[in-house]
Amino acid sequence: MFPRVAIDAMGGDHGPETVIKGVALAVKKNPKLVPILVGDEALISPVVTKYEELKGVRIVHTADAVPADEKPSVALRSGKNSSMRLAIDLVKNGEADATVSGGNTGALMAMALIVLRPIDGIDRPALAAYLPTIDGQCCMLDLGANIECSADNLVQFALMGDAFCRVTSDVKSPSIGLLNVGEEEQKGNAAIRDASAVLMNPENGLNYAGFIEGNDITAGVVDVVVSDGFSGNIAIKTAEGTATFIINMMRRSYKSGLMAKIGYLMARPALKILRGKLDPQRYNGAVLLGLNGIVVKSHGSANHAGIDNAITIAVSMINNDFMADLKTSVRRSLKAVDKAENGTNPGK
Amino acid sequence: MFPRVAIDAMGGDHGPETVIKGVALAVKKNPKLVPILVGDEALISPVVTKYEELKGVRIVHTADAVPADEKPSVALRSGKNSSMRLAIDLVKNGEADATVSGGNTGALMAMALIVLRPIDGIDRPALAAYLPTIDGQCCMLDLGANIECSADNLVQFALMGDAFCRVTSDVKSPSIGLLNVGEEEQKGNAAIRDASAVLMNPENGLNYAGFIEGNDITAGVVDVVVSDGFSGNIAIKTAEGTATFIINMMRRSYKSGLMAKIGYLMARPALKILRGKLDPQRYNGAVLLGLNGIVVKSHGSANHAGIDNAITIAVSMINNDFMADLKTSVRRSLKAVDKAENGTNPGK
Numbered sequence: 001m002f003p004r005v006a007i008d009a010m011g012g013d014h015g016p017e018t019v020i021k022g023v024a025l026a027v028k029k030n031p032k033l034v035p036i037l038v039g040d041e042a043l044i045s046p047v048v049t050k051y052e053e054l055k056g057v058r059i060v061h062t063a064d065a066v067p068a069d070e071k072p073s074v075a076l077r078s079g080k081n082s083s084m085r086l087a088i089d090l091v092k093n094g095e096a097d098a099t100v101s102g103g104n105t106g107a108l109m110a111m112a113l114i115v116l117r118p119i120d121g122i123d124r125p126a127l128a129a130y131l132p133t134i135d136g137q138c139c140m141l142d143l144g145a146n147i148e149c150s151a152d153n154l155v156q157f158a159l160m161g162d163a164f165c166r167v168t169s170d171v172k173s174p175s176i177g178l179l180n181v182g183e184e185e186q187k188g189n190a191a192i193r194d195a196s197a198v199l200m201n202p203e204n205g206l207n208y209a210g211f212i213e214g215n216d217i218t219a220g221v222v223d224v225v226v227s228d229g230f231s232g233n234i235a236i237k238t239a240e241g242t243a244t245f246i247i248n249m250m251r252r253s254y255k256s257g258l259m260a261k262i263g264y265l266m267a268r269p270a271l272k273i274l275r276g277k278l279d280p281q282r283y284n285g286a287v288l289l290g291l292n293g294i295v296v297k298s299h300g301s302a303n304h305a306g307i308d309n310a311i312t313i314a315v316s317m318i319n320n321d322f323m324a325d326l327k328t329s330v331r332r333s334l335k336a337v338d339k340a341e342n343g344t345n346p347g348k
Numbered sequence: 349m350f351p352r353v354a355i356d357a358m359g360g361d362h363g364p365e366t367v368i369k370g371v372a373l374a375v376k377k378n379p380k381l382v383p384i385l386v387g388d389e390a391l392i393s394p395v396v397t398k399y400e401e402l403k404g405v406r407i408v409h410t411a412d413a414v415p416a417d418e419k420p421s422v423a424l425r426s427g428k429n430s431s432m433r434l435a436i437d438l439v440k441n442g443e444a445d446a447t448v449s450g451g452n453t454g455a456l457m458a459m460a461l462i463v464l465r466p467i468d469g470i471d472r473p474a475l476a477a478y479l480p481t482i483d484g485q486c487c488m489l490d491l492g493a494n495i496e497c498s499a500d501n502l503v504q505f506a507l508m509g510d511a512f513c514r515v516t517s518d519v520k521s522p523s524i525g526l527l528n529v530g531e532e533e534q535k536g537n538a539a540i541r542d543a544s545a546v547l548m549n550p551e552n553g554l555n556y557a558g559f560i561e562g563n564d565i566t567a568g569v570v571d572v573v574v575s576d577g578f579s580g581n582i583a584i585k586t587a588e589g590t591a592t593f594i595i596n597m598m599r600r601s602y603k604s605g606l607m608a609k610i611g612y613l614m615a616r617p618a619l620k621i622l623r624g625k626l627d628p629q630r631y632n633g634a635v636l637l638g639l640n641g642i643v644v645k646s647h648g649s650a651n652h653a654g655i656d657n658a659i660t661i662a663v664s665m666i667n668n669d670f671m672a673d674l675k676t677s678v679r680r681s682l683k684a685v686d687k688a689e690n691g692t693n694p695g696k
Contacts, residue, residue, distance in 0.1 A: 134593055144529050147537050181492050181581040189495050189578065214585025218593035230537065231579045233529040237562025238583045242590040245482055245566035246626070263611045 002034050003318040005311055006087040006096035009039035010065035011103030012307070013300045016043050019102065022307020024051035026315075029308070033315060036060060036096055039083040062086055066107045068300065075107035076114060084108060088115045091293040098294035098314035100285075102302055108295065109145055109288060116291040119323075121330035125290035126157045126229070127297070128164055130283050131236065133220030139165045139174070140217065140225040143286060144233035151194035154178065154226055158199055159329045160289040161224035162206055167320035168313060174223035177212035179231060187211060191228075203336035205329070214238075285310035287317070294322065350382050351666040353659055354435040354444035357387035358413035359451030360655070361648045364391050367450065370655020372399035374663075377656070381663060384408060384444055387431040410434055414455045416648065423455035424462060432456060436463045439641035446642035446662035448633075450650055456643070457493055457636060464639040467671075469678035471498075473638035474505045474577070475645070476512055478631050479584065481568030487513045487522070488565065488573040491634060492581035499542035502526065502574055506547055507677045508637040509572035510554055515668035516661060522571035525560035527579060535559060539576075551684035553677070562586075591626055633658035635665070642670060 007023055009016045016039060023035045035054075037044050041061040048054045064082040066075045079085050084103050090096040092115050101108050109127070118125055128141035141161050146153060158176050165174040178196055180188040185196075188211070199208040209222050214235055217225055227235065254264040276282070280299065284306035288295040294317050298310035355371055357364045364387060371383045383402070385392050389409040396402045412430040414423045427433050432451050438444040440463050449456050457475070466473055476489035489509050494501060506524050513522040526544055528536040533544075536559070547556040557570050562583055565573055575583065602612040624630070628647065632654035636643040642665050646658035 132593075134596055147529065179582060181495065181578055214582040214587075215589030215592070217586055218589045227582075230529055231582045234527060234562040234575075234579045234583050235586045238565055238586045239562075239590045241563030241566045242587045243594060244563070245480075246591060246594050248482055249626075263613070265611070 001319060002032050003098070003315045004034040004036065004096045005314050005318075006036045006038055006060075006090040006099040007311070008083045008087045008099065008101035008103055009037045009044050010083040011101040011108075011300075012298065012302060013068070013102075014303070016040075017047050018302075018304055019307055020044065020047045020051070020054070021304035022302070023057075023311065024053045025304055025308040026311040027051075027053040029312075030315060033311070034058075035311075036087075036090060038062065038087040038090070039065065060086055060090065066104050068104050070104055070107060072104075072106035072110035075104060076110050079107065079111070085111050085115070088112055088293075088295070091295070092116055097318040098296065100296045100298055100307075100310050100314055102298035102300055102307065102310075105297055108297055112288055112291055112293070112295045116293040116295070118290050119292055119327060119330065121334050122156050122160070122290040124153055124156075125288050126153075126160060127286050128161060128289050129236075129286040131217065131239070132283065133218050135220050137169070137283075138217065138220055138223055138225055139169075140227065140232060140236065141289065142227060142229035142232050143236055144229045145288065146229040148230070149191060149228035151191045151198065154191060154195035154228065155198050155333065156290065156330070157226045158195075158206060158208070158224070159204075159333055160326060161226055163322060163326040163329050164287060164289055164317070165224050167322045167325055168316045169223075171223050173207045175207045175209045176224045176226060177209045177216065177222035179217075179225055179227035179235065180211040180213065182213065183211045185211075195226075198337065198340075201336050201340055203339060204333050281306035281309060283309075285313040287313060289326070292323075294318065349667055350380050351446070351663045352382040352384065352444045353662050353666075354384045354386055354408075354438040354447040355659070356431045356435045356447065356449035356451055357385045357392050358431040359449040359456075359648075360646060360650060361416070361450075362651070364388070365395050366650075366652055367655055368392065368395045368399070368402070369652035370650070371405075371659065372401045373652055373656040374659040375399075375401040377660075378663060381659070382406075383659075384435075384438060386410065386435040386438070387413065408434055408438065414452050416452050418452060418455060420452075420454035420458035423452060424458050427455065427459070433459050433463070436460055436641075436643070439643070440464055445666040446644065448644045448646055448655070448658050448662055450646035450648050450655065450658075453492075453645055456645055460636055460639055460641070460643045464641040464643070466638050467640055467675060467678065469675075469682050470504050470508070470638040472501055472504075473636050474501075474508055475634050476509060476637050477584075477634040479565065479587065480626060480631065481566050483568050485517070485631070486565065486568055486571055486573055487517075488575065488580060488584065489637065490575060490577035490580050491584055492577045493636065494577040496578070497539060497576035499539045499546065502539060502543035502576065503546050503681065504638065504678070506543075506554060506556070506572070506574045507552075507681055508674060509574055511670060511674040511677050512635060512637055512665070513572050515670045515673055516664045517571075519571050521555045523555045523557045524572045524574060525557050525564065525570035527565075527573055527575035527583065528559035528561065530561065531559045543574075546685065546688075549684050549688055551687060552681050553684075595626075629654035629657060631657075633661040635661060637674070640671075642666060
């Protein structure tokens with residue numbers, strides 16, 4: 001299998017050099033990967049020649065790119081010939097199996113939604129990513145694509161998170177938690193309680209663990225954290241902010257005296273392990289799930305290792321046939337809901 | 349001024365010994381404090397005799413206490429003679445200026461709401477607390493009292509947070525941020541956008557800084573973070589979880605080799621500073637704002653230093669006349685809204 005990934009070479013804060021360096025690294029690690037670089041040929045070609053791995057790579061030329069701060073609505077109207085849009089179009093037309101972009105998140109979500117459309121049984125796509133936990137990682141969604149979510153949306157997020165976690169990790173039956181303000185059944189709003197009742201139905205085939213709280217995320221209590229996009233976005237940004245806060249405080253503490261400084265130097269290798277665990281490049285690659293096609297959002301500030309990681313996630317989803325897997329899950333869940341509603345489900 | 353604080357001596361995981369030790373510490377630091385201990389006299393009296401500071405302290409006896417895991421609705425019905433309820437009643441009857449309890453949070457919020465009722469112009473009380481930031485602290489509310497919030501609720505939370513921050517810290521004109529998923533005007537749901545429009549009206553007398561994101565909380569971007577109770581609860585618990593995660597990872601890193609261990613020992617004094625900054629006892633004392641009376645929730649696991657800190661917050665609110673301050677703010681804000689709605693506000 002030769003996974004074909006359309007890459008928005010113009011997306012990201014560091015320009016095409018960094019993106020292409022990341023693509024070269026990904027090809028080096030996986031020679032079967034077929035990248036398609038979308039963007040300004042005059043800028044891309046000179047960089048491509050630097051990498052033996054990229055000899056003969058297909059370049060789809062366009063001089064247009066979506067500005068980083070452009071409103072999604074404007075990008076939709078005026079960005080029809082942008083590198084981001086053409087990369088998504090390649091997926092739509094069947095010329096690529098996935099697209100990776102480090103450009104404007106809002107524009108990418110809007111364009112992907114309009115061009116690729118949600119699959120049957122999914123009302124709205126969700127943004128998912130892996131976060132580090134004490135003993136590994138967990139996948140969390142939605143991270144901000146949907147501000148207000150119904151019970152149906154939350155159930156669909158659970159199905160998408162389950163499929164994503166299964167095809168991109170070693171976890172065969174991921175445990176799923178619904179993010180709430182307490183573990184008791186009566187906690188939260190109506191949407192979250194209704195979603196929980198549906199997820200408890202064993203016919204969904206999910207390993208549903210019930211409600212979890214904010215402190216359970218990094219504790220690794222579940223493999224998949226399901227949330228509405230508002231709270232999910234606030235949670236992930238609060239976690240990032242807290243990590244930055246503590247690391248800055250540690251740096252200050254270390255500067256507080258000579259002994260502390262020497263101690264810091266001696267402890268440095270150990271601290272490197274911690275930093276590796278928290279390395280945003282390692283966790284780069286948020287995925288927009290639920291559309292007819294695979295869309296990976298690389299962080300704007302990603303370096304070449306981060307780009308490689310984002311591409312690796314796309315390849316893993318292609319090679320493990322994420323699309324077919326998700327469609328099967330959604331069909332099974334719709335049947336389970338039908339059965340429960342028609343009273344033919346003896347478990348209900 | 350002799351601040352009178354009714355203390356639920358039975359509330360908290362460690363029993364009356366710890367609570368009373370905390371009360372004794374608070375009286376030692378502030379001899380004007382008049383504590384009233386509410387709970388089982390047979391348990392309280394022997395402990396009280398250990399502390400010279402507590403000689404002659406008033407004890408309000410009851411053998412009833414609210415169990416830690418009791419549902420708020422049950423506690424409301426069957427806890428009418430509990431230590432928690434009698435402590436709140438003392439505030440209602442004017443025998444105390446504030447109450448402090450480390451018991452069941454849900455029961456405390458429900459009882460305080462029923463007994464003390466919200467002040468005019470406040471629809472629902474909110475739970476507020478201080479969190480550490482890189483250069484100090486910020487006050488955040490609501491932390492979980494209100495799952496779904498209207499624009500009016502959020503505006504009222506801002507007024508309460510502003511008054512609380514002014515009377516309990518050195519900040520004279522606290523900057524206020526609304527927690528959202530982005531800083532742009534069009535972000536978030538209708539309630540949050542409408543609240544933002546009202547808070548921008550300068551006639552409210554607030555130092556409103558606009559929308560902030562999760563990572564801005566611990567960065568100390570504003571003095572007061574306003575949020576609905578669902579996202580606020582998830583944010584604070586995610587921050588707690590992330591801090592625990594990083595500290596556990598650090599401990600593991602330090603154990604990874606001899607040099608790391610020695611480095612750790614040398615850096616320990618510096619790390620103590622960090623731990624002090626994150627010490628939950630120092631930040632103990634969440635306050636239920638907006639009721640006709642001052643209610644401080646001490647954390648169940650608080651030690652005597654934590655209890656002292658919760659009492660100190662109550663005393664600071666009493667001495668700086670938080671109740672009168674908040675009532676003035678609310679009246680001014682209601683006037684500003686009236687003016688804006690009647691079109692007599694030229695700024696609108």
